[in-house]
Amino acid sequence: MTHSVSSVNHASYDQTNLYTPLRFPELASAIAHINEEHYDELLGFLTAFTALSSEDIGGATVQLVAIYAEVIVLQVQPTDAKKTSTQSSDQTFFIPFTAPITQFSDLNTQYILLKQKADKKLGKKTIKLTTKTFVVQDSYKVSQNMLRLELIGPTMNVSHKSAIPVDEAGYAYLFDLAHNFTSTKSDDTTLTRAHCYYTLRKAWQTSDGVRAWVDVFLHGDTPGGDWARSLQSGDTVISKREFPEKTAHLQDGQALLIADETSMPTVARLLELWENPIAPLVVCVTQEAADQAYFDEIEMMARTDTAFTLLPVVTGQVNSGKALATLIDDILGKYLTMHPLQIDKVWGAMEAGTAKALRGLIQQRLGLERSDSVIKVYWRHD
Secondary structure (H helix, E strand, O other): OEEEEOOOOHHHHHOOOOOOEEOOOOOHHHHHHHHHOOOHHHHHHHHHHOOOHHHHHEEEEEEEHHHHHHHHEEEEEEEEHHOEEOOOOOEEEEEOOOOOOOHHHHHHHHHHHHHHHHHHHHHHHHHHHHOEEEEEEEEEEEOEEEEEEEEOOOOEOOOEEEOOOOOOOOEEEEEEEEEEEEEHHHOOOOOOOOEEEEEEEEEEEOOOOEEEEEEEEEEOOOOOHHHHHHHHOEEEEEEEEEOOOHHHHEEEEEEEEEEEEHHHHHHHHHHHOOOOOOOOEEEEOOOOOHHHHHHHHOOOOOOOOOOOOOEEEEEEOOOOOOOHHHHHHHHHHHHHHHOOOOEEEEEEEEEHHHHHHHHHHHHHOOOOOHHEEEEEEEEOOO
């Protein structure tokens, strides 16, 4: 059951006393992360588990304000201009977990279960905690620093449908690096990261099974890069989790896509599957100019009157941090001055520091609703 009380009513204080406080030192950063990176999921919780209308939610600021052992606490603050008769003041909602949290690691599990429950109720695709095994068929470079893994995937699931999505962009798998590390390393080297997300570049059904491309950007000596380089034909690779990307908002309006090397595979597939009649503007940020060639052979579906516009940005250094966000915003501003466009939708993915800074800059420049501007974290610069 979902509980709701006014946050300015003393009953709100009384209700918090019904739940068990958590004393984990990591909790504050987890709450900040969810508010920053998973805002759309919080909106989904409210839509699925409360009586708030889409008008109420769309015209409000939503924030995760607390996590107790039994519930998450969401505060909904309507803007003055958009207050409705049913939502005249701030409201607080207590949304229960499937089971109480007893240790910090439980939070990830319970949050995923909550998301799965909300997505199911809303009829949306959701994260899956499932193991899949792929077989490596081949690997080769498709640009100076992009390695393509050709994989053979599981053919059918229990519903007799393709077990791998063939018509989605940015569908991500959490690959188990340790599975291959233990079988290929004979020295005492320690694996610093046991799992890593990579997105499907493309998947398709053939007469003898499913084929898939996973493109891995080789940026120095990293666990993921070392894993990809080590793979040989016939090796198996295992995924432990899969996650659909958030791109539905790009179906209409003038879109802006922003990619670095790690998200170029997502943008490439977006372009191939593009159904919006208006071609997007694509900002592509690479360290090396040679990697801009990745998009040379991309062809859009014939639903647009013009080809997409590629705005290359070559930095000559690792693409991370606030300075890169400023550079992207400056280049975008100069382009829009010379080529006036009304940008309606944004999707981008990059390093955490860049993504966080760029969200604010894009909001200042374009003034979009948060649901129309999705800028994701694809990696973190350690």
